[in-house]
Amino acid sequence: MGYDLTLQGLHDLAEGAAVLGTGGGGDPYIGRLLVEQEMRAGRTVHIIGADELPDGALVLPSSMMGAPTVFVEKLPSGAGNVAAFRALEAHLGRTAAAVMPTECGGLNSMIPLMLGAQLGLPVVDADGMGRAFPELQMQTFGVLGVSGSPMAIASDHGDTSIIDATDNKRMEQLARALTVQMGGASYISDYPMDTDDVRRTSVHGTLTLCRRIGETLRQARAAHADPFDALTSMLAGTIYSLGVALFRGKLVDVERRTVDGFARGRARLESDGDPDDTLEITFQNEHLVARRDGTVVAIVPDLICTLNSETGAPIPTESLAYGQRLTVYGISTPPIMRTPEALACFGPAGFGLPDRYTPLEDLLLTLRP
Amino acid sequence: MRIGIDVGGTHTDAVLLDQAMTVVAEIKTATTSDVTGGIVAALQRLLDRGGLDRAHVDAVMIGTTHFTNALVTRRRLARTGVVRLALPATAALPPATGWPAELLEAVRPSVHLCHGGHEFDGRPISPLDPDELKRVAVDLAAHDITTVAISSVFSPVTAEAELAAADILRAELPHLRVSLSHRIGRIRMLERENATIVNACLLDLADEIVDAFTGALRAVGVSAPLFLSQNDGTLMDAEHTRRYPVRTFASGPTNSMRGAAFLAGLTNAAVVDIGGTTADVGVLTGGYPRQASTDVDIAGVRTNFRMPDVVSVGLGGGSRVTHRPDLRIGPDSVGYRLTDEALVFGGHTLTATDLAVAAGLADIGDPSLVRHLDRDLVRRGTAWMADRVAGLVDRMRLTADPLPVIIVGGGSVLMPPALPGIPEVRIPGHHGVANAIGAAIGQIGGEVDRLFVIGSRLSRDDVLDRARAEAVDLAVSAGAVPETVEIAHIDEIHVDYLPGNAVRVVVRAVGDLDLGRARTPEEATPWATT
Numbered sequence: 013m014g015y016d017l018t019l020q021g022l023h024d025l026a027e028g029a030a031v032l033g034t035g036g037g038g039d040p041y042i043g044r045l046l047v048e049q050e051m052r053a054g055r056t057v058h059i060i061g062a063d064e065l066p067d068g069a070l071v072l073p074s075s076m077m078g079a080p081t082v083f084v085e086k087l088p089s090g091a092g093n094v095a096a097f098r099a100l101e102a103h104l105g106r107t108a109a110a111v112m113p114t115e116c117g118g119l120n121s122m123i124p125l126m127l128g129a130q131l132g133l134p135v136v137d138a139d140g141m142g143r144a145f146p147e148l149q150m151q152t153f154g155v156l157g158v159s160g161s162p163m164a165i166a167s168d169h170g171d172t173s174i175i176d177a178t179d180n181k182r183m184e185q186l187a188r189a190l191t192v193q194m195g196g197a198s199y200i201s202d203y204p205m206d207t208d209d210v211r212r213t214s215v216h217g218t219l220t221l222c223r224r225i226g227e228t229l230r231q232a233r234a235a236h237a238d239p240f241d242a243l244t245s246m247l248a249g250t251i252y253s254l255g256v257a258l259f260r261g262k263l264v265d266v267e268r269r270t271v272d273g274f275a276r277g278r279a280r281l282e283s284d285g286d287p288d289d290t291l292e293i294t295f296q297n298e299h300l301v302a303r304r305d306g307t308v309v310a311i312v313p314d315l316i317c318t319l320n321s322e323t324g325a326p327i328p329t330e331s332l333a334y335g336q337r338l339t340v341y342g343i344s345t346p347p348i349m350r351t352p353e354a355l356a357c358f359g360p361a362g363f364g365l366p367d368r369y370t371p372l373e374d375l376l377l378t379l380r381p
Numbered sequence: 382m383r384i385g386i387d388v389g390g391t392h393t394d395a396v397l398l399d400q401a402m403t404v405v406a407e408i409k410t411a412t413t414s415d416v417t418g419g420i421v422a423a424l425q426r427l428l429d430r431g432g433l434d435r436a437h438v439d440a441v442m443i444g445t446t447h448f449t450n451a452l453v454t455r456r457r458l459a460r461t462g463v464v465r466l467a468l469p470a471t472a473a474l475p476p477a478t479g480w481p482a483e484l485l486e487a488v489r490p491s492v493h494l495c496h497g498g499h500e501f502d503g504r505p506i507s508p509l510d511p512d513e514l515k516r517v518a519v520d521l522a523a524h525d526i527t528t529v530a531i532s533s534v535f536s537p538v539t540a541e542a543e544l545a546a547a548d549i550l551r552a553e554l555p556h557l558r559v560s561l562s563h564r565i566g567r568i569r570m571l572e573r574e575n576a577t578i579v580n581a582c583l584l585d586l587a588d589e590i591v592d593a594f595t596g597a598l599r600a601v602g603v604s605a606p607l608f609l610s611q612n613d614g615t616l617m618d619a620e621h622t623r624r625y626p627v628r629t630f631a632s633g634p635t636n637s638m639r640g641a642a643f644l645a646g647l648t649n650a651a652v653v654d655i656g657g658t659t660a661d662v663g664v665l666t667g668g669y670p671r672q673a674s675t676d677v678d679i680a681g682v683r684t685n686f687r688m689p690d691v692v693s694v695g696l697g698g699g700s701r702v703t704h705r706p707d708l709r710i711g712p713d714s715v716g717y718r719l720t721d722e723a724l725v726f727g728g729h730t731l732t733a734t735d736l737a738v739a740a741g742l743a744d745i746g747d748p749s750l751v752r753h754l755d756r757d758l759v760r761r762g763t764a765w766m767a768d769r770v771a772g773l774v775d776r777m778r779l780t781a782d783p784l785p786v787i788i789v790g791g792g793s794v795l796m797p798p799a800l801p802g803i804p805e806v807r808i809p810g811h812h813g814v815a816n817a818i819g820a821a822i823g824q825i826g827g828e829v830d831r832l833f834v835i836g837s838r839l840s841r842d843d844v845l846d847r848a849r850a851e852a853v854d855l856a857v858s859a860g861a862v863p864e865t866v867e868i869a870h871i872d873e874i875h876v877d878y879l880p881g882n883a884v885r886v887v888v889r890a891v892g893d894l895d896l897g898r899a900r901t902p903e904e905a906t907p908w909a910t911t
Contacts, residue, residue: 042474042571045474045478045479045571046473046474048479049473049474049478079501081501081568081885082501084568084569084570084571085501085534085535085568085569085570086467086470086471086498086500086501086506086534086535086570087467087470087471087473087474087534087570087571088470088471088473088474089469089470089471089472089473090472090473090474091469091472091473126473168469168470168506169469169507170469195470195500195501195504195506196500196501196502262778335664335671335690335777335778337776
């Protein structure tokens with residue numbers, strides 16, 4: 013059932029989005045402030061299920077593109093997402109009935125909420141990543157045959173452009189080049205879809221999932237309960253089905269470098285009980301693979317979250333620092349993200365990793381005799 | 382000779398250090414509501430005890446909580462204009478977004494979003510509009526606003542817009558006091574701007590406090606220059622303090638840790654500062670506190686100041702002890718009423734101090750008043766406190782190597798000579814005034830924090846060399862002895878997603894204060910440009 017988001021719900025959603033951001037996706041803090049401004053101005057964020065969309069309606073996703081390090085300095089004008097959305101409507105010659113996220117992890121969970129409030133349109137409770145990914149073609153929408161093009165891109169100045177690329181990967185490259193010219197941050201609407209496409213190709217219920225993750229962590233803290241146990245119980249009843257604390261330890265080494273415009277690196281943790289027991293996470297903006305004493309324990313697209321061991325608060329890769337006490341928490345992705353086509357796009361192969369994809373729950377069985 | 386003073390909420394401590402940096406005298410007095418009075422009393426007692434000719438004092442260093450307290454209690458804050466140079470960008474989140482309502486009420490910022498600002502690579506977002514800024518000046522004058530905070534997008538990359546806007550506003554309003562964001566904080570617009578606004582509303586108070594401090598020095602016949610402690614353990618002179626009062630925030634924990642390092646002669650150690658109510662644990666690396674990685678809220682305002690990474694627990698000399706049904710020590714404390722309420726002082730509350738006295742760790746009050754305590758309770762209680770502190774130290778440890786521990790503060794009597802799992806425990810002399818010592822030994826620093834684009838024109842080595850040289854120049858012009866200046870910190874942060882290798886470089890250089898140069902006010906005002 014559709015519902016209006018409360019201020020508390022927004023805070024919970026932002027924290028859950030940072031958990032699903034698996035270390036990347038940009039800090040939702042700025043996004044949360046943007047939505048709060050809309051709510052304080054008396055506007056409403058109305059979230060509806062994909063099943064509540066009228067048949068044959070047009071739905072346009074909305075997001076920001078570029079470097080989170082730019083967003084935190086050159087704050088949004090607030091008009092960019094509206095401009096991109098309207099430009100795509102005009103190009104298509106149709107009026108959209110709803111807006112939706114492409115990426116429920118990180119900052120981009122917040123952008124459609126702001127836009128929905130600004131335009132008075134409902135926000136569909138679904139997305140195309142079920143988490144955060146670094147590139148536009150890494151979407152269940154595209155994996156299941158939806159074209160990302162035509163897409164619209166806008167700058168803070170009000171420039172807009174339509175990109176009609178021959179495939180979704182080329183769309184990503186062209187949009188990336190424009191984003192740099194636009195000052196390292198841009199506002200986009202891509203993957204225009206009708207109701208059937210949304211229902212068929214999206215990961216359902218992910219905004220509500222984010223909200224419930226944030227709510228679970230908040231309530232566990234208030235009750236002085238273990239946040240990870242609470243999270244595991246909550247996830248058991250969702251399409252993500254399995255959440256598990258894979259490792260608890262102290263961060264002893266972080267290595268970061270920029271390759272091809274991505275923050276790539278590794279973080280190494282030592283177990284609380286045994287300093288010879290180590291876990292290493294490899295990341296490219298988001299966490300991609302976790303290896304315990306050399307053996308893979310979780311791998312993309314399953315989620316590898318770095319959470320504060322005491323509070324369960326998510327720690328993004330740029331804030332990882334020596335000495336932090338972290339719990340590495342794995343979450344299994346829903347079946348729509350694990351098909352051979354999906355794995356080719358955003359599984360290990362999509363990131364150039366040599367490892368084969370093995371579902372989190374299978375890895376867990378081999379680890380626990 | 383130099384004098385270090387720590388003005389805390391309850392106590393004002395002062396120390397006198399000679400040329401060889403030996404502690405000659407130390408005193409503890411009560412903080413007074415009248416700023417000058419407390420400092421005068423502390424100075425007089427210190428100088429009398431040290432038997433010192435006033436003319437031999439080369440410098441006075443003060444660490445103070447005045448400015449933090451003004452913000453927390455929302456008193457004495459000036460109404461401030463805020464000019465952000467950014468349009469058409471940033472309009473969705475105007476200045477002071479997310480501030481607590483009570484603080485907004487106290488500051489009542491007059492907010493002006495204007496054109497200007499730069500992209501990450503230094504291209505302008507839009508040109509400054511002088512007429513727009515002249516209209517701002519008219520509005521500020523109409524509301525009798527005499528201070529303004531100016532922030533511009535990516536001003537840490539290029540400060541051009543902030544400087545030009547300040548010139549335009551001052552041409553209209555010659556008496557306007559201006560705080561520029563690139564002088565205050567780092568990349569992250571809202572956090573840097575917040576700190577700049579806070580700084581601007583403290584400018585009037587800063588004048589008053591600096592006048593009171595210099596007046597106190599004059600009253601006791603000391604003509605030496607005055608310095609204040611900053612949050613990173615370095616000093617700023619009195620004139621600089623008038624412009625950047627916000628930089629005194631959180632100098633207390635930093636001074637305590639640096640003072641501890643100095644007293645114990647260690648540069649890599651955990652520092653445990655135990656007071657009446659809490660124990661704070663931080664880690665020193667190379668003589669400086671390890672910085673916290675998260676953003677810091679001050680009075681509900683989010684800033685990106687570097688603050689020491691400190692964990693606090695409710696365990697101090699005044700912690701209440703209960704033992705039925707289970708043993709519990711703290712977090713509630715009798716605080717400053719320890720000398721009335723603790724058993725050893727004839728009171729009726731069992732405190733952590735009573736356990737320490739009963740265990741023979743401390744000789745405070747009348748030990749006969751705790752002789753009746755159950756030996757098992759005393760043993761378990763003191764062991765629990767030692768375990769608690771040792772556990773905190775372990776939590777703060779970075780590597781597998783065990784860290785030595787320095788214990789300071791009045792509550793250090795709670796700790797036994799050895800802690801479980803810790804190779805070395807030091808409780809140095811003068812540990813009760815570690816804060817004032819930290820102020821006295823403050824160094825002078827310079828910091829560069831900018832985005833550079835590494836490419837054909839500038840290699841990575843060129844960029845780092847340039848940043849290092851700029852930081853050293855800043856430290857020297859701030860009054861550091863050139864030969865003592867060292868690079869204290871280098872950080873490179875690559876900007877995600879952007880081709881062209883944009884990198885943010887943070888370099889901090891620090892050196893010993895040149896006491897000779899500190900004498901001349903003209904030379905001692907290195908940041909004199911705004």
